[in-house]
Amino acid sequence: MDGVIDMFADLDLPKKKTCGRCLQLLALDSFAKNPCKPDGMSAVCKLCQKFHYKKWERAGDNLQRTSLRRKELRKADPRRFLFNEAKSRAKGLGRAFNISLDDIVIPDRCPVFGELLEVSESHWFAPSVDEKVYGLGYTKGNVQVISRLANAMKHKASPAQLRQFADWVYRTFPNMDTDKRMLESFMLPRSGDEARWTN
Numbered sequence: 001m002d003g004v005i006d007m008f009a010d011l012d013l014p015k016k017k018t019c020g021r022c023l024q025l026l027a028l029d030s031f032a033k034n035p036c037k038p039d040g041m042s043a044v045c046k047l048c049q050k051f052h053y054k055k056w057e058r059a060g061d062n063l064q065r066t067s068l069r070r071k072e073l074r075k076a077d078p079r080r081f082l083f084n085e086a087k088s089r090a091k092g093l094g095r096a097f098n099i100s101l102d103d104i105v106i107p108d109r110c111p112v113f114g115e116l117l118e119v120s121e122s123h124w125f126a127p128s129v130d131e132k133v134y135g136l137g138y139t140k141g142n143v144q145v146i147s148r149l150a151n152a153m154k155h156k157a158s159p160a161q162l163r164q165f166a167d168w169v170y171r172t173f174p175n176m177d178t179d180k181r182m183l184e185s186f187m188l189p190r191s192g193d194e195a196r197w198t199n
């Protein structure tokens with residue numbers, strides 16, 4: 001029996017291990033078992049592991065809370081929602097921003113398409129804040145609320161480019177009848193009022 005104990009003593013097995021995160025030399029029982037690792041133990045100590053997971057749990061919770069708050073605000077106060085969105089976009093793009101909540105005026109219908117604006121996360125006819133002249137920022141007199149579709153079509157175009165685009169559209173689709181048939185075949189997103197396209 002003594003011989004067996006001596007044999008293990010001679011092997012000089014490591015009794016401590018350095019944590020890959022806090023870099024402390026710690027006793028082996030400070031590490032969780034992990035059969036995927038070559039030494040059968042996790043590379044970071046239990047404490048660091050716990051902290052790591054807690055951190056991600058918190059981050060996930062915060063993200064969920066934020067998106068929930070955004071959704072609630074969109075329904076409860078669409079103007080405030082659009083205002084906040086414009087503000088954070090301006091900040092992200094380094095764009096001028098000096099509007100107040102009063103500058104956000106949501107019309108019933110999209111000024112471009114005449115479709116009813118619908119407060120929604122994914123709808124093409126959801127209201128969205130547009131910089132009238134792209135690049136001048138969210139400044140007094142340079143914002144308007146139009147549908148997301150109109151905003152996406154307008155994108156970065158300058159007023160001159162928009163006029164060129166409009167001219168090109170008239171040249172390419174000179175016939176309203178063709179347009180109607182094309183719209184029907186493409187199933188352009190629409191807001192419930194389907195009679196408009198079928199007459």
Ligand SMILES: [Zn+2]
Nearest residue numbers: 019022045048
């Ligand atoms: Zn550690």
